Amino acid sequence: MEKQLSPDEKLEALWQGVLSKKDPQGNPLQFQSPEAEKAYRERVLRFKDAIEMKKLPDRVPVTVFPSMFPWTYAGMTVQEAMYDYGKCAEVFQKFVLEFEPDVHWGAYAPGPGKFYEILDYKLYSWPGHGVAPEYSYQCNEGEYMKPEEYDALIQDPSGYFINVYLPRVFGALGGFQMLPFFPGILEMYGVALNFIPFGLPPVQGTFKALFEAGAEALQWIGAIGGADGALATLGFPNILGGFTKAPFDVIGDTLRGTKGIMLDMYRQPNKLLKAMEALTPLMIKMGVGSAQATGNPIIFVPLHKGADGFLSDEQFKKFYWPTLKEVILGLIEGGCIPLPALEGFWNTRLEVVKDVPKGKTLWMVDQSDIARVKKTLGKNACLLGNVSSAMLNLGTPQEVRDHVKNLIHTVGKDGGLIICNGAFFDHARPENVKAMVDAAKEYGVYK
Amino acid sequence: MSKKLVNAIADMREEEALKLVREMVKGGSDPLQILDAAREAMTIVGRRYEEGTYFLPELMLAGELLSQITDIVKPELAKMPEVKRYGKVVIGTVKGDIHDIGKNIVSFMLDVNGFEVLDLGVDVSPQKFVEAIRDFQPQVVGLSGFLTLAFDTMKETVEAIQTAGLRDKVKIMIGGGQVTDKICEYTGADAYGKDAMAGVSLARKWLGVK
Numbered sequence: 001m002e003k004q005l006s007p008d009e010k011l012e013a014l015w016q017g018v019l020s021k022k023d024p025q026g027n028p029l030q031f032q033s034p035e036a037e038k039a040y041r042e043r044v045l046r047f048k049d050a051i052e053m054k055k056l057p058d059r060v061p062v063t064v065f066p067s068m069f070p071w072t073y074a075g076m077t078v079q080e081a082m083y084d085y086g087k088c089a090e091v092f093q094k095f096v097l098e099f100e101p102d103v104h105w106g107a108y109a110p111g112p113g114k115f116y117e118i119l120d121y122k123l124y125s126w127p128g129h130g131v132a133p134e135y136s137y138q139c140n141e142g143e144y145m146k147p148e149e150y151d152a153l154i155q156d157p158s159g160y161f162i163n164v165y166l167p168r169v170f171g172a173l174g175g176f177q178m179l180p181f182f183p184g185i186l187e188m189y190g191v192a193l194n195f196i197p198f199g200l201p202p203v204q205g206t207f208k209a210l211f212e213a214g215a216e217a218l219q220w221i222g223a224i225g226g227a228d229g230a231l232a233t234l235g236f237p238n239i240l241g242g243f244t245k246a247p248f249d250v251i252g253d254t255l256r257g258t259k260g261i262m263l264d265m266y267r268q269p270n271k272l273l274k275a276m277e278a279l280t281p282l283m284i285k286m287g288v289g290s291a292q293a294t295g296n297p298i299i300f301v302p303l304h305k306g307a308d309g310f311l312s313d314e315q316f317k318k319f320y321w322p323t324l325k326e327v328i329l330g331l332i333e334g335g336c337i338p339l340p341a342l343e344g345f346w347n348t349r350l351e352v353v354k355d356v357p358k359g360k361t362l363w364m365v366d367q368s369d370i371a372r373v374k375k376t377l378g379k380n381a382c383l384l385g386n387v388s389s390a391m392l393n394l395g396t397p398q399e400v401r402d403h404v405k406n407l408i409h410t411v412g413k414d415g416g417l418i419i420c421n422g423a424f425f426d427h428a429r430p431e432n433v434k435a436m437v438d439a440a441k442e443y444g445v446y447k
Numbered sequence: 448m449s450k451k452l453v454n455a456i457a458d459m460r461e462e463e464a465l466k467l468v469r470e471m472v473k474g475g476s477d478p479l480q481i482l483d484a485a486r487e488a489m490t491i492v493g494r495r496y497e498e499g500t501y502f503l504p505e506l507m508l509a510g511e512l513l514s515q516i517t518d519i520v521k522p523e524l525a526k527m528p529e530v531k532r533y534g535k536v537v538i539g540t541v542k543g544d545i546h547d548i549g550k551n552i553v554s555f556m557l558d559v560n561g562f563e564v565l566d567l568g569v570d571v572s573p574q575k576f577v578e579a580i581r582d583f584q585p586q587v588v589g590l591s592g593f594l595t596l597a598f599d600t601m602k603e604t605v606e607a608i609q610t611a612g613l614r615d616k617v618k619i620m621i622g623g624g625q626v627t628d629k630i631c632e633y634t635g636a637d638a639y640g641k642d643a644m645a646g647v648s649l650a651r652k653w654l655g656v657k
Contacts, residue, residue, distance in 0.1 A: 125545060135543040135596055258548050262504035263511060266459060309642055312502045344624055367627075389595050390627040423625060427595045 010335025014297040018044055018239055021232055024225075029232060036235035043102040044237050051337055051382045053359040053416050060412045060444030062419040062437050063101040063384070065364070067109045068136050068426035069433070070095035077134045078426070079127035082113035085223035093227050096236050099437050106238045107227050109424075111137075112220035118213045120171025123254060136426050144168045145255035147264065150271035153255075154278045165255065172213075175206025241336065242290025243300040244283045246324040247276035252305045261305070265319060276323040283327045288334030298362065299336045301327070307344040313352075321352055332360045339384075342368055343423060350376040366422035374411045383411060384418040387436050392421060392428035397435035404439035412444065419444065449484045456488035456512055457495075459505055468516050478523040485516045486530075489559035496556075497644040503552065506643070510555050532563040534654040537579045537617075538589035539567030541600040546593035549623060549643075553589060556643040562587075562650055573600070573607030580613050587650045590636065592623040601634040609635070618653040620646060 005013065019041060021029040031037035042058070049057035071081035074091040081088045092107035116126060123144070126137035144165060145153065153160045159181065167176045180194040197203045228238050245253070251272065252261035264272045287299040305311070306320040324340075331338040341364035346353075350368070354376040365373050365385040373383060386407060391400060404419055411417045419440035421433075452471070455464035471481055492509045495501035521527070536557050540550050547569050554566045565583045567575060580588065588608070590601045601621055608614050619636040622645075631639040637653075640646040651657075 131545070132543060136594060138545045138594070140545070141548070258503070259507050262507040265504045266461065266508050310503050312500070315502065315504065388627070389625045390629045393595060393598055394629050394633050425595045427599070 005335070007333050007335055011297055011337070014241070014291060014295060014335060015044075015048055017295045018237065018297070021237075023229065029229075031235070032233050036233065039235035040232065040237055043235070044239065046102055047239060047418070050415060050418050051359065051362050053382060056415045056446045059446055060408050060417055060419055060440050061102045062440035062444070063103050063105070064099055064433060064437065065105050065384075065420055065424065066426075066428075066433075067424035069428055070107070071110065072134075072426055073428075073430050077127065078110065078131075078136050079113070079133035081110040082127060082137075085112065085220045089223040089227035092224075093231055096231055097234065099434060101236075101437055103237050103239055104231060105240045107224045112216055115213050115216040115220065118172065118209055118216060121169065122171060123169040139253070141253070141257045143257050143260045145251075145260075147256070147260065147268070150264075150268065150275050154271070154274050157278050157282055169254075172209035173206055175200075175203035178203050239296045239298050240300060241294045241296035241298050242287060243302070244287035244290075244327065244331070245301060246303055246306065246320065246327060246340075247279040247283060248306065248320045248323065249302070249304045250279055250283065251275060258305065265315065269319075272319065276319075280323045280326050281330070284330030284334065287327070287331045287336055287338070291334070291336045297335070297337045298339050299331050301331075301338055301340040303340050303342060303346075306349060307342070307346055308348050309345070313348060316349060317352060321349075325353075328356060328361065332357060337362055339364060341385075342366060342373075347372060353377060354380065356380050362418070364420070364422070370407065370411055374416075378411065378416055382416045382418060384420045385422040386411075387419070387421050389421070389423050389425045389428070392425060392432045392436070395429075395432055397429075397431045400432045400435040401439040404436055405443045408440070408443045415446075449480060452481070452484045453488045453491070456485060456509070456516075457491040459508055461508065461512060464512060465515060465519070468519050472519060472523060478520045479528055481516065481520050482528065485513055486559070489513060493556060493560055493644065493647070506552055506555065509559075513559070531561065533561045533656045534587065534650070535563045535565070535583060535585035536587040536589055536650055537565045537567065537576065537583055537585040538591065539571035539576065539579075540569040540591045540593075541597050541604055542570060542572045543600050544592045544594050544597045545569040546591070546623075549593070550589075550591035552643045553591070553622060553640075553646045556647050557589075557650060560647045560651075561656070562647075573604040576604050577607050577611045577613065580608065580611075580617060585617060586654055588617045588619045589646060590619065590621045590634075592621070593625070595625060597623060598625075598630050598633060601630075601636065605635040618649075620649045622646060 023029050046057040046061040049055055050061050068078050070092050071078065076091060088110055089107050096104045113126065124137045124139055125131045127133045127135060131138060162176050162179055167173045178197040178200060180197055185191060185194050252258055256264060291297055291299055306316055311320060328338045337360065339362045343366050346368045350372055358380045361381045363377060363381050363383055365383050367388055370386045387400065387403060391403060407417065407419065419436060452464060452467045455467055468481055489509060492501060492505060496506060538550060538554050540547055554564050557564045565579060567579055576588065590604055592601055605619055620638050620640055621631060621634055621636045622640045626639050638649050640649055
């Protein structure tokens with residue numbers, strides 16, 4: 001039997017894969033120059049050291065993690081970025097080469113507009129489909145899962161997604177409602193009965209749409225993934241391996257909606273808890289699986305409804321944190337580095353979330369009191385962020401520089417800090433973004 | 448009976464509260480008295496939210512309870528009673544932004560705290576705000592926005608109100624996830640509220656409500 005790798009070994013294997021990057025054909029990546037190769041390694045190791053908190057990196061790493069900024073900055077509309085994949089990738093490359101962050105996160109934010117059209121995606125409005133061309137796509141929250149459907153979700157989450165949830169959020173996936181129960185496909189006797197749906201027009205229509213959508217997604221990833229490859233050869237790594245979510249947010253964001261989940265906390269708390277438990281292993285699998293597929297260790301976990309003000313402390317401890325903690329630990333177990341993003345303010349949650357294994361996680365901090373975050377969570381985990389959208393939009397380059405300098409001297413003095421924006425932004429003064437990156441390089445060198 | 452109902456609502460005992468309402472209606476209680484009890488309970492809910500013992504789940508459930516109770520009582524009333532209102536507020540999510548959860552909560556809290564609220568919904572153009580101010584004549588305008596684009600459209604909206612010659616007729620408050628004092632200054636609004644009760648406090652202050 002093959003020897004099982006320990007979590008640390010799995011992670012180290014991913015890091016080694018990133019460091020000795022291969023091209024899509026599996027050959028060693030051809031860098032544009034020896035300098036680019038050297039810079040690539042240094043940048044990866046700078047991040048790795050900052051996250052692991054064992055030794056100080058050569059300097060405080062810096063990155064920019066925007067949503068639509070690279071394209072709005074280039075004068076493109078979001079609509080163009082979503083529909084012209086080649087231009088989307090090209091503009092993103094220019095953005096990275098101009099701002100020179102240590103790592104980038106890829107040109108994935110706009111996504112393939114045509115693909116959403118083919119599948120008639122209802123969960124979001126996007127430019128040309130309910131949103132003006134210059135604005136970002138936005139979520140249409142709703143009760144896509146009905147209150148009486150918890151048992152179906154708990155019993156068979158994947159089946160629920162296929163037969164019920166996906167047809168509701170993708171107009172073109174109506175045929176999925178008719179798909180058979182796959183674990184029922186067992187023996188020769190009667191096996192063909194399970195496949196009757198595939199002969200029916202609604203299912204065939206859905207599959208036709210899927211073929212078309214798949215082809216579109218492939219075309220998109222060709223362009224966007226190409227940008228990752230090209231940037232790597234120029235010395236700029238992308239170490240994002242994928243994303244997953246807190247089970248509470250899975251239900252609260254896209255299944256039951258904010259109001260739905262909050263009413264369920266009172267009306268059917270046990271079902272809600274059970275459903276989150278059922279989703280937990282799936283959310284772990286989602287993160288670990290995509291880290292393995294991409295070869296990159298960092299798994300982004302955007303956190304929404306656990307922020308200050310949404311829930312009471314008791315509710316946070318009962319409903320939000322237990323399954324999120326399991327997801328975080330499960331990702332670590334699977335050799336990933338979870339990157340939970342504390343969107344908004346999380347000051348009241350720090351005492352609860354602080355006891356994570358040391359040097360195994362990376363936390364994005366938005367507007368929380370960074371000194372408090374450092375004293376709690378920051379003892380065990382590297383922090384990234386805290387340059388606010390307000391500052392990037394309305395501050396001066398000098399204010400940004402002062403803020404970054406202060407972060408480095410207080411939070412970053414013993415390591416465990418990566419300079420970055422705190423929240424995803426579509427708009428900013430470019431000179432402020434530049435000031436953020438440059439200040440980290442200027443003030444962040446460890447002696 | 449009323450006291451029991453007030454407590455059941457304020458303490459989030461939904462089934463008990465609805466049962467009590469049905470019993471009271473059946474027993475011939477004055478429907479106005481039931482609505483008064485519900486309103487009294489909402490004040491308690493608001494206070495607990497302000498004090499930090501209640502959070503969004505309680506506001507959501509309180510809103511549900513209030514509408515369910517109103518639905519039960521409505522057929523018993525010739526017309527809904529006039530409620531004393533302190534003033535009028537126009538509220539909406541600004542152009543380009545379709546986020547509405549925060550806005551809806553502020554709208555609800557203003558309503559149960561005695562303000563007449565005209566909610567214009569999401570993706571509301573500056574022109575629509577201006578028209579609503581002309582027609583509805585509010586004392587307070589609330590601009591909501593979650594995205595960074597909203598900083599500019601809030602500013603545009605405030606400017607449009609100014610250009611229409613209505614700026615001195617209204618106080619403007621803004622709110623949303625990324626909003627800070629700095630954003631407030633940028634947009635030209637009068638103040639920003641960090642949560643729903645802060646919005647209510649601002650409206651109270653501006654209208655001289657104690």
